[in-house]
Amino acid sequence: MSEPIDTTDPLALERQVCFALSVAARSVVAVYRPLLEPLGLTHPQYLVMLALWQHAPLSVRRLSELLQLDPGTLSPLLKRLESVGYLRRERDRSDERSLAIVLTTEGRALRDKAERIPPAVVQRLGMPIEDLQHLHAALTRVIAAAKPPA
Template sequence: MSETTTDDLLRLDNQLCFALVTAARNVVAVYRPILEPLGLTHPQYLAMLALWEESPRSLGDLAAALAMEPATASPLVKRLEADGLIERRRSSADERRLDIALTPKGVALRAKAVDVPRQVMARLGMTVPEVEAVRDALTRFAGAVDL
């Protein structure tokens, strides 16, 4: 096994950050044509996934589920609301809190989105176990980063 030189460490192709950024950009590009018929962007799709898991939920809870700041999630929520997929309403538990809830149109969209993961795997030429292995490795990596 050869020793890694300083020059090797600084090669673009050897950078973890470059591989992750490139992979993220490519994955979004794979999702784009699959999500277009649903009328969703990739960030909107992620928000809908979170809401299909639990609705209603607060903006803060939704933002936390999406690993983003509430200020970043807010325009996303407004767009989904304008598209008639969600509605913001006062929480029954706490009037001061706005909950984000699926509309009937948002609930119905789930049935159309159910095949998205299979389409993505087909475009990537990957099996469920391969996708799970990549996802699990990335989840471990994300959990190891202490910000």
């Protein structure tokens, strides 16, 4: 049985946006886990692959920007995906100082299997697609509002 929310305490756990976001993020990632396991992907690796399926080839810097991850966090993900044969890191032809991330044939083929994931997530959540679209839009606004000033 859930306890009533204390609407007078500004520090009540249940009122905190950070708490709701944290629990929601963990819960949604847990929904993805059994869907990603057959593909041999973790959730962070899946995000890398999503970016590459949409935009490859990408520089490490651009991939880092798209995923909003620092290169130090991204590097082990790329190494693991390269070791399983989904991508290659090679010198960018237009800028030899930069690395380009390129999908392999296996990495491109994995997309066909991954196309089953979004509808399976929607089904598992059991929420109307419109609610999920509104949530996505609201979270996108939160992300933008939380960015430090340039």
